Amino acid sequence: MKLPALYALVLALAPGGLANAYDERLDITPLTGEHWLVSFDFNLSSAVSHHHQLFPRVLEGVLASSNASELHLRFGQGYWDADNWGLTPNNGANVAGTGVELWARIAADSYPDAEASWFSLANSLSGMFCASLNFIDSAHTTSPKSVLGAFDTNHSLYLFHGSLPSEPVCTENLTPYLKLLPCKGAAGVSSLLDGHHLFESQWQSMSIDLSVEDGRLHLRQSIYAVLHVDRTLERRINPVPEPEPYEAVKCDSSRDYSNPQNGICYPRIPGIGEINVTLSDLFGSPIKNGACLSKITSKSPQICLHIPSDNWSVTASDELSPAIKSVDQICYVIPPDSDFDLSIHSETRESVLPKTPSPILASRHLVGWGQERGGFHSVYKSTSGDSPVSFVTYEVLPWFMRVYLHSFTYTLFDSAGAEVATGSFSASNVSSDIAQLLYYKPAQPRVSPSHIEMLLTIPAGSKLVTMYQFEKSLLYYNEYPPDANRGFDISPAIVEVLTDSSSPRAVFRTTSSLLSLPTPDFSMPYNVIILTSTVIALAFGTIFNLVTRTFVYAEDLPKQSLAKKLRAKLSKITSMFS
Amino acid sequence: MKWFAIIAALVGIRFLLFLYCKQLLAVLENNVAISTPLTSYQYLLEGLFYYSRNLEIYNGGIYHQSPILLYVMNLLDATGYIDLLSYMLWITLDVVSALALASMDDFRPLTAVIYLANPFTIASLLARSTLIFTSTAILMSLATAKRRRAVLAMTFLAVATHFSLYPAALLPPVMYMSVGSRLSLYSFAKTFFVFVAATSTCMALSYAIAGSWHFLKFYKVSLLFQELKPNIGIWWYFFVEMFDFFMPFFLSVFNLHVFIYSLPLTIRLRHDPLFAAVTVLGLHAMFKPYPSIGDISLYLSLLPLYSRIYTQLKYAWVALLALAYASILTPTFYHLWIVLGSGNANFFYAITLTYVIAMTTIISDTLWAVLRLQFDDGASSKQVIQT
Incomplete structure (x- = not known):
């Protein structure tokens, strides 16, 4: 009997449901003709008492040492154009703002204890994710009262929130993030996640949501990115930018003066018309697969395209047929034993599904x-x-x-x-x-x-x-x-x-x-100390003199000529040596 | 009658400016030379906002003034005419100050007019700087002390001290003034007790209003110089540029420095303790942590009481011109630094140094003149020097 099968049997028989449940998926949603939203979702649920084959041991340690019952980490960059793109994915529940953001619900007997755990939590996550989370000190910490789930608060739990808007998010944060996944980003949809392609996007957000509920640890990792399709393709086809030959320029024939044959061409506005793209065009490689994923979960990863299927056609590698095909989405189950690629084609790329408007x-x-x-x-x-x-x-x-x-x-x-x-x-x-x-x-x-x-x-x-x-x-x-x-x-x-x-x-x-804040002159410390002290000494000295010395008429003083004074001084000095 | 008309006109001008020059008021309210973090009307309004919403007033935030002010402002706010009523309160205090000054000079109206016509006084009033509560209390204290009303003098001084701490340095001259030559351990203890009792009453009142002892933190702000906002004094840039290691040392030195003058000056000027008080006020106008032009106007308004010394002054013109120079360049250089960005912090710093030098010249020159008169009553035309 093969070992994974035996293992799966044991898991199925374990009390309280599966010891580990893992699934992952990728959703691609064209928001406009040129901006496509890609959403990666990784869900892991694991029994607390179980040995951690899947659940990252480091995170469990962090949770245990800080007594956190909930932990949320966000890395984000770029601008989400809510006017044209509508509401952020998943109602914005897993979406990051600019920079790094962390919030956690911590169990403790008193506020100072909870605060101490919070700072140690931020410090340990800082090392783990190569982010400056250790800069979250009391001057960056608040306890939200009516947002971020604060409304269903339990009295022995303290909610803390801190954010660092100036933190740049980059590959050094992505690498440890992918390490938390069961296949470490080597197989499944996470194999598409490559720093060069992800951080080139218009907007991107990485999130980690960790919670302990009913004796189970839930870990949800989501990465969202808005790719500028044309730019991504251009980078791939034409890495050294050079002007397109005239024959390749697509002309906008709806202009009445357009006459490409005679050299009158109004270039077509990007983002409309034909598109032909594969997953490997967008991410640099197809979805890699291997034994890793099938060992840990019975659920194969899914990839869904949210498109009006009348105007779009999608073909999978190996002529795989879609698992779900409806008017607004096409989904594939990624086969466990081979690499997987999708080719997406449309004559009218500007026809996309209506978006959920932001309220x-x-x-x-x-x-x-x-x-x-x-x-x-x-x-x-x-x-x-x-x-x-x-x-x-x-x-x-x-x-x-x-x-x-x-x-x-x-x-x-x-x-x-x-x-x-x-x-x-x-x-x-x-x-x-x-x-x-x-x-x-x-x-x-x-x-x-x-x-x-x-x-x-x-x-x-x-x-x-x-x-x-x-x-x-x-x-x-x-x-x-x-x-x-x-x-x-x-x-x-x-x-x-x-x-x-x-x-x-x-x-x-x-x-x-x-x-921008007012700034002093940074080269001045010594000058300021010297000048200010001089002015104070001037005032003090004058007043000290006036107060302590006595008044006399100048003429009452015994008159002494300069020569006499000098002679007196000289004799004083010579007497010192004699 | 003529004087009465002039005073009425000066008060009238204040009302007209308030009613028709709202923009000027806003500019003055926000001017660093007039409003300091400890006297700003905007900060007072923010404090009132906390107070009326039962927020913690002294646990953070920008309100660093007495809870008593909040109580008064809240009463005014309840009527719905806070803007008008507060302004009337400020003008009333200004008039009271002018009367207190005149009363020290045998009710010579010129003294009151000089105070009321001083542009520094008017600017400080229009900005509704809460410094006026302190300065009126100081003037009342000096006026009553001069009339040997020890209890009243000590009470007013306690009020001034409650509002801004540094008037405590006036304790030796005011005590000596109000007790006079009858100084004995008993009279000393009695006046000091009045001061302590009045201070305790203010504290108790503040406690009742604020609901906790947290309000004492507002003294900490000036003692530890916690607000680094620029002002015309010498503290701000010094502590912005100070090395961490020396911070506690220089904070102690600077605080001590504000207080060291009053006892020696009182002893030296025991024939005229009022002048010791005046000189201490002048020194405070440059050496306290958050001085403003309201402090200068208080000092300058007291000098007319000593019109007899004018003949003895050596640098009157130099000092006045330096003061005028500093007064014009203070807002200019601040604007260059903060708004235009074509100058840096050193510009404004340099002008505060000029201002300190100008004030030092005035203070030392007047002190010289008073001591010179004491020496021979100015009778002799012979040259006098100090040895």
Whole structure:
């Protein structure tokens, strides 16, 4: 009897379900003619008590030492164009904002204990993922009150959140990330994940969600990327950019002056028309397979294309027939014993499936001039035409942004763009229908950040603009980074759209912001110490003289000529040697 | 009658500026030379925002002032006319200060007019700097001390100390003034007890308003110089550029330095302790952690009480021109550094040094003149020197 089969039998008979359950899949969804979303999903569930054939031992150690019951890690980069691409995949539940983000629910007897575990957790993950997570100190840590699952909190569990928006995400983070997978990225859909191709994308997000539930460890890893198909293909076909020969230029024949035969050609706007692409064109290699995957799971990996199947045709290598074929998707089960490639073809690539629109569109930007103060200006636009949308915003601002929350104002515009209402969180008006301050913790310099949570409600089809001022603090000269004039990154705001409790909340993040602070002259320490001390000594010396010395009339002093004085001095000196 | 009209006009100008020059008010409120983190009206409004929402006021945030101010502002806010009422409160305090000054000079109206017409006073008032609570209390304390009302003088000084800590350095001259030549251990103990009792009352009141002792942290902000916002003093750049290792040493030295002058000056000027107090106020206007032009105006307004020394001044013009030079270049260089980016922090720093030198010249020159008059009453035209 073959060993894997015997093993599978043992697993099936084990009490409490399978000791290990693993599945992985890849979804490809063209968002527009040129931007394709690729989503890799890896799910592992493992009994806590079991030996860890599949579950990464390092992660289990981290969980055990920090007493975390939940752990979420996000790496992200790029810009998700919600206007054209709609809501982020999976309602945004596994999607990262710019930089690195970590949050965890930690069991402890007291807050200080929980906080200590949190810092040690961040430190150990820092080494594990080659990221600067060790920079998450108390000045980067908050405890969310109404987002990131904080609403179903258990009292002995403490939720912590920290983010580092300036962290660049790159291959050194991807390699350890892939090492957590059962096949270490060597087989299955993860074999497509190559740093060069992934980090070339317009937007990408890597996530790890780890939780302990009912005695089982759940690990979900998701990688999303938006590939610019034309650019990816061009890089592959034509690595050294050079102009296309005239014959190869595709002309837009819908222009009435177009006459390619006579050399009048208006190049076609990219992203429409014909496309012919294979998986190996997009990722550099086909899906590799091997014994690894079949050993650990009975479920073969799946790859699905979400396309209107009338306009698109897909053929698999070895003429494999699709497992599922419907009007809006084509899925294949990847065979366990050979490499797998797909070729995707369409005459009208611009015909894609309708996207789930984001319930609101949010953007936040810094306004103002000079390095003394500035403002945060946020715009929230409702896309739903029929019902009001309520959402919670969660903002964490570094302590050197001294927020004037009393200056908060909002303005509501209706669908026609006319101003409907303005207001603020004034002291007398504790809650209003539109803007409500749920939680505010002012920053403590060098100790904790500002933490603001607001509940905002916009009527259908309206636009809400909020604004508040802040002051920029000067720092000690050694607190500035080496490139002080580049500015400081501010974490994205997290926006969670409230729904009735049954359905999951849509979550998304605004872009991060770059704040410039006033800077001192870094070459000055000695000069400043010397000059300031001189000025103080001048004042002190003058006053000391005035206060301690006595007044006399100049003429009452015995007159001495200069020669006499010198002679007296000289004799004093000579007497010293005699 | 003529003087009354002038004073009424000066008060009227304040109202007109408030009613019709809102933009000017906003500019002044945000000016670093006028509003410091410890006296800014914007910070007071932010504190009021915390207070009215029952947020923790002193656990972080930007409010570093007394809880009593919050209570007063909250009362004004409850009426719905906080802007107008607060401004009226500020003008009232300004007038009270002017009266207190005049009362020290036999109610000579010119003294009050000089105070009210001082552009520094007007700028500080229009910015609604909360320094006015401290300076009015100081002036009231000096005025009552001069009339030997020891209890009142000590109470006002305690209030001033409560608002901004550094007026505590005025304790020796004010105590000596209010007790006068009858200085004995008993009278000393009695006045000191009044000071302690009044301070404790302020603290108890603050505790009742703030609900915890956390409010004491606002003294820590100035003692440890926790807000690095630039101002016209010499602390900010010194501590921005200071090496970590020396930080505690220089913090102690700078704090000590603010307090060391008052006792020796009181002893030396025991014939005229008021002038010791004036000189200490002048030194505070440059050496305390967060000075503003409101401190300069307080010092300069007290000098007219000593009009008799003007003949003895040696560098009056130099000092006044240096002060004018610094006053014009302070906002200019700050703008070059912060807004235009065509200058750097050294520009503003240099001008604060100029300002300190100008103030040093005024202080030493007036001190010289007072001591010179004490020496021979200015009767002799012979040259006087110090040995």
